[in-house]
Amino acid sequence: MPKQKTKILVIDDDPKVSWILSEGLPSHFEFVSARDGIEGIQMVATEKPDLILLDIKMQGMSGLEVLEKLNKSETRPDVIMLSGHGDTRYVVDSVRLGAAEFINKPFDVKEVEIHINGVLERSRLRSELARAKEELRSQKKYANFIGDSDPMLRVKALIEQVADSELTVLIRGESGTGKEIVARSLHELSGRRSQPFMKVNCAAIPRDLLEAELFGYEKGAFTGAHKNKQGRFEVANKGTIFLDEIGDMPMELQSKLLQVLEQQEFVRVGGVQTISVDVRIICATNRNLEEAIGEGQFRDDLFYRLNEITIFLPSLRERSDDVPLLVNHFLEKYNALYNRTYSGLSPDTISRLVGFHWPGNIRQLENMIKQVVVREDESIIDELIRSASHQTLKGTSGGSGGGAGFGGYSAPASYDPDDLSLKSVVGKRIAEEEKRLISHVLSKTNWNRRKAADLLQISYRSLLYKIKEYALNAAK
Ligand SMILES: Nc1ncnc2c1ncn2[C@@H]1O[C@H](COP(=O)(O)OP(=O)(O)OP(=O)(O)O)[C@@H](O)[C@H]1O
Numbered sequence: 457m458p459k460q461k462t463k464i465l466v467i468d469d470d471p472k473v474s475w476i477l478s479e480g481l482p483s484h485f486e487f488v489s490a491r492d493g494i495e496g497i498q499m500v501a502t503e504k505p506d507l508i509l510l511d512i513k514m515q516g517m518s519g520l521e522v523l524e525k526l527n528k529s530e531t532r533p534d535v536i537m538l539s540g541h542g543d544t545r546y547v548v549d550s551v552r553l554g555a556a557e558f559i560n561k562p563f564d565v566k567e568v569e570i571h572i573n574g575v576l577e578r579s580r581l582r583s584e585l586a587r588a589k590e591e592l593r594s595q596k597k598y599a600n601f602i603g604d605s606d607p608m609l610r611v612k613a614l615i616e617q618v619a620d621s622e623l624t625v626l627i628r629g630e631s632g633t634g635k636e637i638v639a640r641s642l643h644e645l646s647g648r649r650s651q652p653f654m655k656v657n658c659a660a661i662p663r664d665l666l667e668a669e670l671f672g673y674e675k676g677a678f679t680g681a682h683k684n685k686q687g688r689f690e691v692a693n694k695g696t697i698f699l700d701e702i703g704d705m706p707m708e709l710q711s712k713l714l715q716v717l718e719q720q721e722f723v724r725v726g727g728v729q730t731i732s733v734d735v736r737i738i739c740a741t742n743r744n745l746e747e748a749i750g751e752g753q754f755r756d757d758l759f760y761r762l763n764e765i766t767i768f769l770p771s772l773r774e775r776s777d778d779v780p781l782l783v784n785h786f787l788e789k790y791n792a793l794y795n796r797t798y799s800g801l802s803p804d805t806i807s808r809l810v811g812f813h814w815p816g817n818i819r820q821l822e823n824m825i826k827q828v829v830v831r832e833d834e835s836i837i838d839e840l841i842r843s844a845s846h847q848t849l850k851g852t853s854g855g856s857g858g859g860a861g862f863g864g865y866s867a868p869a870s871y872d873p874d875d876l877s878l879k880s881v882v883g884k885r886i887a888e889e890e891k892r893l894i895s896h897v898l899s900k901t902n903w904n905r906r907k908a909a910d911l912l913q914i915s916y917r918s919l920l921y922k923i924k925e926y927a928l929n930a931a932k
Pocket residue numbers: 600601602603629630631632633634635636637638741742785818819822
C-alpha cells in the first residue's frame with residue numbers, strides 16, 4: 457500500500473533547515489516552509505500541515521509567541537520546537553504551551569525522523585482513542601439494553617453487581633444474544649468508564665499477528681517491524697480490554713494471557729523489558745469452553761482464571777416475553793434511521809415472532825425488523841420466518857451437532873397442533889431447556905453440584921431442588 461504523504465510545515469528564518477530536511481528524509485514527507493511567524497500562522501490555515509517544526513528564535517515573532525497564537529484555535533497540529541544553542545531556558549515555556557517535542561540545532565536528520573515518527577504515532581493513537589470514546593458515547597449502549605423478562609433482570613442485576621469490581625468476567629451465550637452490549641455495559645458502569653474500552657476479536661485477527669496486536673512489538677522483532685509499536689493492552693491501560701471470541705485464541709497465546717492476568721505485566725514481541733499495565737479484562741465466547749478443554753484446545757487454568765464471574769446470556773427463545781419490547785425498540789430505531797413512520801405490527805405477526813425459535817437470537821430479530829421498516833411491509837415476516845426455519849432444519853439435519861458451540865441447544869421447529877397455548881408451549885420449552893442445560897453442566901462438572909450451581913448461576917439449594925424435580929441422576 458503506498459504510504460500517504462505527511463505534510464510538515466517548517467517555520468524557521470533559516471531556509472537551509474527546510475531544505476536539509478526535505479533532502480534527507482524519505483519522500484513520503486512533504487515539506488512546506490515559512491520564513492517568519494506571521495507567514496507560518498497563515499500557512500497553518502492554508503496548508504493544513506500534519507505537523508509543525510517551529511524555530512524558537514526568529515526575527516519578529518518568536519517561536520513561543522507563534523505557539524501561543526496557534527493554541528487559540530480549536531485544534532492545531534502537533535508542534536516540535538527547534539532550539540538553537542542557548543535556547544534551553546525556553547524549554548519549560550514551550551512544554552507549558554504544549555509543544556510535543558524538542559530538537560536541538562544543529563541536528564542529525566535521522567534523529568529528526570525518529571522524533572517526527574514518534575510524535576505522529578502518538579497523535580494517531582490519541583485520535584483513535586478519541587474516536588473510540590465518541591463511538592461509545594453515541595451508542596449509549598446500556599440505555600439500549602432491552603429486556604425485562606426474569607432471565608434478563610437477573611443478568612442486569614449481575615452486571616450492576618460486578619461492573620465496578622476488578623473481577624474478570626466471562627460472558628457466554630449463543631451468537632446474537634448481546635454479549636458485546638454486556639461487555640460495553642460493564643465498562644460503562646465501572647470506574648474505568650472515562651478510560652479506553654478496547655475490543656479485540658480474537659477470531660478475526662490472523663493467528664500469527666494476534667500476539668503482536670495484543671502485546672505490541674519491538675523494532676526488528678520480525679520482518680516488517682520497522683519501529684516499536686504498542687499493543688492493545690498498552691493502549692487500553694487504565695481501561696478495559698474486551699477479548700471477544702476468546703475460545704479462538706491459539707494455545708501458545710493463552711499462556712501469555714494467563715501471565716498478564718496474574719501479574720498484569722508482559723513483554724512485547726521481540727522485547728526484553730517488562731511492561732506493566734492496569735487493564736480490566738472481559739471475555740466473551742459462544743464456544744463451549746469445557747469441550748474445548750476436553751479437546752486440548754483451551755487451557756483449563758486460563759478457563760478458571762477467566763471465569764471469576766460468568767454471565768450467561770439467555771437465548772431469545774428462553775426469554776420470548778421480551779420479543780414485543782425488542783420489536784418496538786427496533787421499530788423506533790429503524791424508523792428514525794431510515795426516516796420512516798412505519799408503525800405497529802399486527803397482534804398476529806407479534807405472536808408469530810414470540811413463538812419463533814430464533815436461532816440467530818436478537819441479531820436475527822433486529823435484521824428482520826430492519827427489513828420490515830425499510831420495505832414498510834409486515835407480510836415479509838412470514839416469508840422470512842419460513843426461510844429461516846428451513847435453513848435451521850437443513851442446518852441441524854446433518855448429524856451430531858458438530859459446530860453447535862453451545863452443546864445441543866436447538867429448539868424443535870414444529871408445534872403440536874393440539875397444544876398451541878403460548879404459556880403452555882413456552883413453559884414446556886423452558887422446562888426442557890432447563891433440564892437439558894442442568895444435566896449438561898452436571899456431567900461437565902462430574903456432578904460437582906457446587907461448581908455446577910456456580911456455572912448455572914443459581915443457588916446450591918435451587919440446584920438440589922431442580923435435580924429432584926427433573927429426577928436427574930449421575931447415571932443418565
Ligand atoms: N438486550 C438487547 N437490547 C437491544 N439490542 C440488543 C440486545 N442484545 C443484543 N442486541 C443487538 O443484537 C445485535 C447482536 O448483539 P451482540 O453483537 O452484542 O451479540 P453477540 O452475543 O456478541 O453475538 P456474536 O456471538 O455473534 O458476536 C446487536 O446489534 C445488538 O445491538
